[in-house]
Structure formats: C-alpha cells, structure tokens
Amino acid sequence: MGGPAVRVALDAMGGDHAPAAVVEGALRARAKGVEVVLVGDPGAVAAALNDAGAPDALPVVAASEVVDMGEDAAFALRTKRDASIRVAAELVASGEAAALVSAGSTGGTLTAALLALGRVTGVRRPAVGALIPSMRGSRVVLVDAGGSADAQPEALVGYARMGAAYAEVLGSVAPTIGLLNVGVEAGKGNTLAKAAHRLLRELPGFMGNVEPDGVLYGAVDVTVTDGFTGNVFLKTAEAVSGGYGDRAAIVLGVAGEVLVAHGAARAEEVAEAVRMAAEAAAAGLSGKVAAELIRGTG
Amino acid sequence: MGGPAVRVALDAMGGDHAPAAVVEGALRARAKGVEVVLVGDPGAVAAALNDAGAPDALPVVAASEVVDMGEDAAFALRTKRDASIRVAAELVASGEAAALVSAGSTGGTLTAALLALGRVTGVRRPAVGALIPSMRGSRVVLVDAGGSADAQPEALVGYARMGAAYAEVLGSVAPTIGLLNVGVEAGKGNTLAKAAHRLLRELPGFMGNVEPDGVLYGAVDVTVTDGFTGNVFLKTAEAVSGGYGDRAAIVLGVAGEVLVAHGAARAEEVAEAVRMAAEAAAAGLSGKVAAELIRGTG
Numbered sequence: 189m190g191g192p193a194v195r196v197a198l199d200a201m202g203g204d205h206a207p208a209a210v211v212e213g214a215l216r217a218r219a220k221g222v223e224v225v226l227v228g229d230p231g232a233v234a235a236a237l238n239d240a241g242a243p244d245a246l247p248v249v250a251a252s253e254v255v256d257m258g259e260d261a262a263f264a265l266r267t268k269r270d271a272s273i274r275v276a277a278e279l280v281a282s283g284e285a286a287a288l289v290s291a292g293s294t295g296g297t298l299t300a301a302l303l304a305l306g307r308v309t310g311v312r313r314p315a316v317g318a319l320i321p322s323m324r325g326s327r328v329v330l331v332d333a334g335g336s337a338d339a340q341p342e343a344l345v346g347y348a349r350m351g352a353a354y355a356e357v358l359g360s361v362a363p364t365i366g367l368l369n370v371g372v373e374a375g376k377g378n379t380l381a382k383a384a385h386r387l388l389r390e391l392p393g394f395m396g397n398v399e400p401d402g403v404l405y406g407a408v409d410v411t412v413t414d415g416f417t418g419n420v421f422l423k424t425a426e427a428v429s430g431g432y433g434d435r436a437a438i439v440l441g442v443a444g445e446v447l448v449a450h451g452a453a454r455a456e457e458v459a460e461a462v463r464m465a466a467e468a469a470a471a472g473l474s475g476k477v478a479a480e481l482i483r484g485t486g
Numbered sequence: 487m488g489g490p491a492v493r494v495a496l497d498a499m500g501g502d503h504a505p506a507a508v509v510e511g512a513l514r515a516r517a518k519g520v521e522v523v524l525v526g527d528p529g530a531v532a533a534a535l536n537d538a539g540a541p542d543a544l545p546v547v548a549a550s551e552v553v554d555m556g557e558d559a560a561f562a563l564r565t566k567r568d569a570s571i572r573v574a575a576e577l578v579a580s581g582e583a584a585a586l587v588s589a590g591s592t593g594g595t596l597t598a599a600l601l602a603l604g605r606v607t608g609v610r611r612p613a614v615g616a617l618i619p620s621m622r623g624s625r626v627v628l629v630d631a632g633g634s635a636d637a638q639p640e641a642l643v644g645y646a647r648m649g650a651a652y653a654e655v656l657g658s659v660a661p662t663i664g665l666l667n668v669g670v671e672a673g674k675g676n677t678l679a680k681a682a683h684r685l686l687r688e689l690p691g692f693m694g695n696v697e698p699d700g701v702l703y704g705a706v707d708v709t710v711t712d713g714f715t716g717n718v719f720l721k722t723a724e725a726v727s728g729g730y731g732d733r734a735a736i737v738l739g740v741a742g743e744v745l746v747a748h749g750a751a752r753a754e755e756v757a758e759a760v761r762m763a764a765e766a767a768a769a770g771l772s773g774k775v776a777a778e779l780i781r782g783t784g
Binding site: 257258259260334337338368370371373374375376377378379381399400401403404414415416417419420421423424425426427428429451 | 555556557558632635636666668669671672673674675676677679697698699701702712713714715717718719721722723724725726727749
C-alpha cells in the first residue's frame, strides 16, 4: 500500500448480479490498469474469480456479512459490523484504498461511507449526485439521486450547495440551480417543494422550478430534489431511454471518494464505475468539492 | 340541449396556448362530429374563432375570469366564481354538457369538478388517472397522475380502488395493482411509500412495489402513487420519449366525465381530448367506475 497507484475498494457482494458481474467488472477494470481490491465472502469471491477463469487475479479482503436490498440499511449496518460495504469503506478510511464503489443498496453505501469517512465540514446530510446528459450537450448534476428517500426542505438547500460545488469542480462557472417540480410557477408542487422553493430563493444561482423536460434539455446546471423523487426521475428516464443508468453516481458530502453503481449493473458498468472512482480519487474530487463548499459559504 | 348528441364543455382559457390552440382544437373535434361548447372570455374566444377563419362556428358560454397556472387552485376558485373552468363544470352539472375538458391547471379542474359535480359515493379524494402505453401492449392506469401534490397513505388505497375500477371498465379482469417505488422490496421508499405499502397489502390484486421500468413494461394493470411523484414520472417519460403526454387523463372519483388535457396541448391534442371526453360520456364511464367501486367494496 501507499504507492502512487490508485486502488479502488469494490464491494463484491453488492448488486443484483453480485458477485459474478462485480468480479468480472473488476477484472475488466484491472485489465485497463486500475488497481482493485475485492471485499466480500472469500469463498464466493474465489468461486467467481474461478468461474471467470482468473483465480487469484485480484486481492480479496474478507467480509462475512452482506446488507440485503430489502433491509433498512442504517439498522443493518449497526448490527452487521462485518458487512462487505462497511469493510470496504474502512479500507478507504485507513488509506488502504483511495475510493469505494458499490452496486449494492445506495442507503447502505451512504451510511457505511458516513460511518467510516465522516462528513465534509458544513454538510449536514450527504447525498447522491448523478450526472444527466442533457440534449444541449451539458451534464446536469442531479442531487439527491437516491441517497435519502425522505428530506426536509432545509436538506435541499444543502443538496443545492453540494451540487453547485460539484458542478464547479466539473468546470461550470457560477452554476445555475433548479428545483425539480411539476410546474415552473413558484406556487407549484407538494409541501416539500413549496417550502424548499422559499428557502432556495436565497441561494445565488437559483433559477426557480424546473420540470423534467427542462432538466433533460439542460436548462440548469444543477437540479435538486429529494432522493425519492430524484430516483424515480432517474429510473424513469433510464427505463424509457435505456441509457441514463449506465453510469455510476457520486456520494457528495462525505470525506472521501465514494461511488454508487446501478443495482442492476453488469460487468461493463461495474468496470466503468471503478474507472470513474479511480479518476475521482486521482483528481481529489471530494476534497475539491469540500473546498468549493467552504469557498461558497466563506 | 337535451338531444341525443354528446356535447363537450371545453375550457377555452385553460392551457399554455389558450385560447388559440384550444379553439382550433374545438374546431377540429367539431369537424369530426363532436358537439363542443367553448367557455371563456367572449372577446378572446371570438377573436380566436375569427383568427381560425371560423367566426360564430361554435357556441360560446361567457366566463369573465381565469384560474392562472401560478395560483393556488382551491383558493382561486373560491374567489373567482366566474372562472371559465368553474362555469364549464357547471354546464356538466346542469346537463347542458355531457363532459368537461380543460388543458388548464389540473388542480383547478379537479376542484371545479368536485364543487360542481360532487364525489362518487365512497370516494374521499378524487384523483387523475392516466393511461400509460406499456411495452407489452397493455395500458397501465396511473393514479394519481397529478391531481393532488400531497397525499396521505390512506389516499393511495382509494387511488388503487379507483384505478382498479377504471381498469375493469377498460376490460381488465381482476386487475393487478402496484405501488410506484424506487425498489421492489417491501421496505423500500420514503415514509409515504412505506406506510402505503402496509395498507395496500390488504387489497385484492396488490402485487407490491413496482419500479418505473416495471410500469413501462406493463408488469401491473394499475400503478398508484401520490400526484407529485406520478406527475414527475409522467413528465419524465414524456420528455424522454416525446409521446406519453399527448393523451388526456381522466378525473376519477367525481360524478361526471372530466378530462384534463396536457397544459402544453396544441390543437390536435385538444381535439383528441374532446373526442375522448365524448367517448367517455357516451359510454357512461364515470358511472361504470362508480358501479365497479361499489361492487368492489360490497
């Protein structure tokens, strides 16, 4: 450890097609020069490596438990101290890996990352930021894309600040922010959207409500919403187009590089997520987002 | 009045392109044999008829006020007693028209319909039912597609019952019901979805959670969700595909035929909504849905 190579900790047990598709994805990422360490049940991971015709090709760190998709992630992680996602997050905390990738429960990944890595200064609630390719060629940062199903209006202000910081790191100058809603008029939406709109008005760059077609057009650089609505938006766009869900999303607000891959990810999507994680680590993405957050409020 | 022809009351002032596109749509529906009465500002409607080269081609009922898209519909309708949507709904209540169509504020249409026509017995909260064409060729009833932005878990049980009754009228035998969610496992979702899931389990035909791809595949006959999430789902699918939003949606749970057209509807979509309304009236759709609701609980 400690060398210059960026090593990615991959939760071998997370995702609908784990461990086979995850292990196969790790091998593909490795073939492109990314260091990967697999975390999970040693027997199951060894069998998957064997099946892929590559026994002992990758380092494995043992973890005896798994957070299932149907479990309450926060509760499961309190009781399952040897869960693969938790052990993988601790590899990043200890410096043995530079980034974490999981295709398992998003809530579980967020909780494990929070427990092992902690929050960025000034962040109350981490969230998932997804990049949506827009019709005019830009990338729209969607926050929260599925981290926390419930959110208070105040949380959406934090999402907007983290999303704007991420957009700035990606190259946006003075990013514009929109609130995902069912109409562009200020009074539209449910109780959460109306209250969030009132709070967001105080934020530089806030342009008001944006409807789904506006997000997909690229009308704003950052779109904020609660994690339930954001995830429904993302999954609907993906189901209709067949494309949006291929790429991994980043966890914003934790002190380290953490990416969530699609639960249904196949080997190629896992490999792509691992490459993205290595890039994020090499670029020091989470540190830059933290710096932008401090600059934005300073 | 009182003849055998089905007459549709059309809110000439509702929608992004009103009154021009609405009046043009009315003329197209009229050309296909549907009787239409326009409701709105007489000067504006006459000008639109003139612009369309058809002065005096359609009957006009005067209404001096309009519910704007940015207004709180329930509040606006209490103060604007001569709002076009309210006058149009009263034409249905008095029997001067057999159905109501508006491309204006969905909340306004729902409130006006409720005030003028009342609820179907056993219905606590009316909702909007949209038909989603599925990949396997079926039509999925989505309730609530945008009637009420906020909903309590109990309301979703009512939506499921109304949606199932509508599906039965459309020909489904023992329709299956799903709860729109971000995962298929029972514990998934926000507070509303989790609580609704527990209540819906008691309902015949309930299959559990369904993700956006499942809805679009046609995994269930009826999908229930709150009006905010339903509208985001519909608008996202429509923005990506360019198609789902063309058709009007029906208001379920009010004692009369009421259809909401897309706010951005152009003439052809308005004409199609008017044709759908005439069909619904000829078939006595709302009465059949009411009968199915009574049968379902009897």
